[in-house]
Amino acid sequence: MSAPAKDVNTREATAERLLRSSLEHSYEPSIDIDWVAPLVEGKWGIPEHRVSLYGTTLWDGLTDEQRRTLSVHELCSIARIGLWFEMILMQMLLRYSYDRDPRRQHIQYALTEIADECRHSIMFAKMTERCGVPDYAPRTLVHEGGRLFKTIAYGPAMFAGTLYVEEILDQLQREAMKDDTVQPLTRMVNKIHVTEEARHVRYAREELMRIMPNCNAVERSIGRQLSAAVAFVVARNIIHPDVYKSVGIDPAVGHKAALANPHHQETLRWSARKLVPFLREQGIIGGPSEALWRRAHLI
Numbered sequence: 001m002s003a004p005a006k007d008v009n010t011r012e013a014t015a016e017r018l019l020r021s022s023l024e025h026s027y028e029p030s031i032d033i034d035w036v037a038p039l040v041e042g043k044w045g046i047p048e049h050r051v052s053l054y055g056t057t058l059w060d061g062l063t064d065e066q067r068r069t070l071s072v073h074e075l076c077s078i079a080r081i082g083l084w085f086e087m088i089l090m091q092m093l094l095r096y097s098y099d100r101d102p103r104r105q106h107i108q109y110a111l112t113e114i115a116d117e118c119r120h121s122i123m124f125a126k127m128t129e130r131c132g133v134p135d136y137a138p139r140t141l142v143h144e145g146g147r148l149f150k151t152i153a154y155g156p157a158m159f160a161g162t163l164y165v166e167e168i169l170d171q172l173q174r175e176a177m178k179d180d181t182v183q184p185l186t187r188m189v190n191k192i193h194v195t196e197e198a199r200h201v202r203y204a205r206e207e208l209m210r211i212m213p214n215c216n217a218v219e220r221s222i223g224r225q226l227s228a229a230v231a232f233v234v235a236r237n238i239i240h241p242d243v244y245k246s247v248g249i250d251p252a253v254g255h256k257a258a259l260a261n262p263h264h265q266e267t268l269r270w271s272a273r274k275l276v277p278f279l280r281e282q283g284i285i286g287g288p289s290e291a292l293w294r295r296a297h298l299i
Contacts, residue, residue, distance in 0.1 A: 010206075011104075011105075011206075011207075011210070012104065012106055014206055015109040016105045018109045018112075022196075026196060027119075027196070029122065029123035029192055032188075033123070033192070034188075039130075039183055039185065040184060042068070043182060043183040043184070044183065045073070045074060045075030045183060046074055046078070046172070046182065047179050047182060048071065049263065050176075050267055051070055051071050051074055053249075053254065053261065053264075054263045054264070055263040056263075058253070072131050073133050073136075073246045075131070076128040076131055077238065077239050077240040077243050078172065079128060080124065080128065080136045080137060081234060081240075082120075082124060083120075084137070084142075084143070084146060085146070085162075085234065086117045086121050086124075087146075089162055093110050094114060120196070123193070127185060127189050133246070136242060138237055145229075145233060149226065152226075155211055156208065156211060156215060156220065156224075156284060157222060157226035157227055159208040160279060160284045162200075163208065164227065164275060164279075166201050167275040168234070168268075169193070170193075170194055170198070171270070171273075173193055173194050174194055176190050177190035177191045208282055212282045220283055221287075223284055224285070224287055227279070227284050228289035232296040235268050235296035239255075239258055241255040264297075268296065268298055269298060269299070272299075
């Protein structure tokens with residue numbers, strides 16, 4: 001069924017504003033970031049209190065230098081899970097655009113977002129390379145799960161899953177880009193990502209609000225289940241267990257300590273605090289699948 005004329009007009013008006021903003025407020029990271037500047041000694045990758053082991057006995061056993069080292073590795077782990085999902089999002093947006101009229105501003109903005117995400121993926125990859133850390137790629141099960149999600153997700157699951165990943169990164173990056181204790185490279189990467197992701201969040205939020213009233217019970221249930229699965233997987237994998245090797249901690253021991261750490265759990269809830277009420281209003285959080293949000297410490 002085609003969308004009502006009012007919805008089409010609203011979509012087009014929103015897309016026109018987002019396209020105009022893209023022209024006026026976009027970056028080219030390969031030019032706008034000084035990739036040859038040395039990392040600043042004594043600076044953190046992420047704010048100290050956001051490091052996953054902060055406040056634990058393992059944390060107490062680390063030197064200040066080791067703590068900062070771990071923060072850089074966790075920065076790159078967070079960026080890598082973001083890059084992983086951006087690749088998924090680009091494929092979903094291409095599939096979404098493939099069946100629609102490219103003359104519409106709404107679809108032209110979807111294509112613009114894909115271009116943004118291409119630059120962001122390269123930016124995150126270059127930052128990881130610049131920091132000199134391993135590639136903290138998602139483990140096989142998560143990697144293949146992403147392949148499945150990008151193939152089957154549509155409608156509510158596509159936009160709600162996208163919102164979750166985009167909004168938790170946005171919250172973490174907004175805080176870090178204003179923190180003078182954090183590496184200048186981190187802060188500039190975050191500034192670029194926050195500026196451009198704000199448009200992506202607006203696009204996804206408005207689209208989710210438009211489509212949810214027209215979803216039947218089955219579509220709503222699928223949207224809830226898939227969105228909860230994405231939220232759980234990303235929350236559990238945002239810090240790759242191998243980051244703990246950088247400071248001489250066994251990955252399994254570090255991962256277990258982080259999952260049990262009240263400070264890390266609170267960081268996860270804090271990062272999702274603005275999104276959760278919105279997804280509840282849209283009917284995405286609720287029912288049996290809410291248990292996954294709680295297990296992930298997002299509620």
